[in-house]
Amino acid sequence: MPGDAWPEIPLADVLAEPIRNGFSPVESQAWTGIQMLGLGCLSVDGFVPSQLKNAPVSVNSTHTCVLRDGDLLVSRANTRALVGLSGLYRDVGTPCIYPDLVMRLRVSDQYLPEFLELVLRAPEMRRRITSLAQGTSESMVKISGAALRHLMIPDIPVPEQRRIVDGIDAVSAQERAIEASIVKLSRLRQGVLLESLASVRHGELLAGWARVPLKDVVPKAEYGISEALDRDPRGVPVLRMNNLQNGRPELSELRYSPNPVSKQIELRHGDVLFNRTNSIDHIGKSCMWRNEIPRATFASYLVRINPDRSRLLPEYLVEWLMHPLIRQRIRSISTVAVQQVNVNPTRLRELQIDMPVDPAEQRRIVESLYSCDEQIENEQSELAKLRSLKVGLVDDLLAGCA
Numbered sequence: 001m002p003g004d005a006w007p008e009i010p011l012a013d014v015l016a017e018p019i020r021n022g023f024s025p026v027e028s029q030a031w032t033g034i035q036m037l038g039l040g041c042l043s044v045d046g047f048v049p050s051q052l053k054n055a056p057v058s059v060n061s062t063h064t065c066v067l068r069d070g071d072l073l074v075s076r077a078n079t080r081a082l083v084g085l086s087g088l089y090r091d092v093g094t095p096c097i098y099p100d101l102v103m104r105l106r107v108s109d110q111y112l113p114e115f116l117e118l119v120l121r122a123p124e125m126r127r128r129i130t131s132l133a134q135g136t137s138e139s140m141v142k143i144s145g146a147a148l149r150h151l152m153i154p155d156i157p158v159p160e161q162r163r164i165v166d167g168i169d170a171v172s173a174q175e176r177a178i179e180a181s182i183v184k185l186s187r188l189r190q191g192v193l194l195e196s197l198a199s200v201r202h203g204e205l206l207a208g209w210a211r212v213p214l215k216d217v218v219p220k221a222e223y224g225i226s227e228a229l230d231r232d233p234r235g236v237p238v239l240r241m242n243n244l245q246n247g248r249p250e251l252s253e254l255r256y257s258p259n260p261v262s263k264q265i266e267l268r269h270g271d272v273l274f275n276r277t278n279s280i281d282h283i284g285k286s287c288m289w290r291n292e293i294p295r296a297t298f299a300s301y302l303v304r305i306n307p308d309r310s311r312l313l314p315e316y317l318v319e320w321l322m323h324p325l326i327r328q329r330i331r332s333i334s335t336v337a338v339q340q341v342n343v344n345p346t347r348l349r350e351l352q353i354d355m356p357v358d359p360a361e362q363r364r365i366v367e368s369l370y371s372c373d374e375q376i377e378n379e380q381s382e383l384a385k386l387r388s389l390k391v392g393l394v395d396d397l398l399a400g401c402a
Contacts, residue, residue: 074104076145213350215350239296248290267298
């Protein structure tokens with residue numbers, strides 16, 4: 001590949017047909033043998049064959065909006081952040097049409113559709129495409145096919161396109177392998193959690209396990225502060241609902257209390273936080289504080305439910321609270337308010353918890369789960385590196401660099 005930037009040509013020069021918008025017919029309740037792609041068919045990861053619907057009977061397999069394998073799809077109307085998303089359509093087994101908010105591109109023999117997908121999804125090209133969007137509202141902007149035709153793309157010989165596609169595919173294959181490994185490890189973790197915490201077999205408690213009301217091992221529940229928060233980091237960091245992620249604090253979007261906070265309400269290592277009020281999906285989110293930062297407190301819609309550590313480890317309590325079955329039980333005792341639900345901490349502490357009597361056995365279960373977490377984090381780190389590499393490779397190809 002030459003060291004200088006590749007020459008550029010208008011997108012129109014490599015199209016075999018005019019750019020065509022889709023259409024949005026009324027969904028049919030009867031199976032017609034034709035399907036429609038939903039608006040979620042395009043994402044940051046490319047084409048996603050999701051939200052398939054039945055197409056109207058009047059649409060047949062020869063309709064001009066029926067997709068072919070290798071068609072390029074581009075979102076022509078969306079928010080400014082999402083407009084211009086693109087993806088390569090692959091046959092899903094049944095004929096599909098595409099919606100009006102999407103444009104279809106068909107390329108000539110001068111360009112590989114797989115290569116054009118890489119070009120259109122490259123960060124620099126995404127910026128160019130987004131700049132073509134017109135509209136007065138950020139919630140809905142549009143790109144016209146006429147404007148997209150003038151988009152300048154690299155003019156690269158087909159053999160070189162194939163070499164680049166094959167190189168990116170090799171990285172993508174590694175990416176898919178790591179993604180599959182993460183899914184496998186996540187399922188393994190869930191299996192360990194379900195097996196470890198499912199202490200009842202045939203209606204009988206396992207030897208060495210106890211079932212007690214949570215209040216027997218969690219002496220009290222403490223509410224956080226009710227303060228107007230701001231973004232000024234000179235204040236006291238305050239954990240909110242969005243800071244509770246997968247049993248751990250997530251500190252990227254902190255808010256701060258401008259007023260002093262009592263030492264009594266500051267977080268200490270091992271504190272367990274529980275989200276008592278929010279939407280049904282977020283109710284019951286929990287985490288354990290591990291002194292991630294020197295000083296912090298928590299908001300009033302969280303409660304601190306620290307266990308008697310001579311009987312119950314806080315790490316085990318958090319895992320128990322995150323158990324899918326326990327989350328269901330928590331939702332069942334919640335009360336519905338305006339646009340949200342609430343869990344009364346008193347009712348929460350009336351739930352019965354199954355646990356090994358010996359804290360050492362609790363520790364063994366937790367460490368098994370943490371071992372899975374460590375492997376998942378390692379794989380996620382490798383995946384992030386690969387994705388960064390792929391983005392760099394695609395940007396390099398647009399610059400004409402080796």
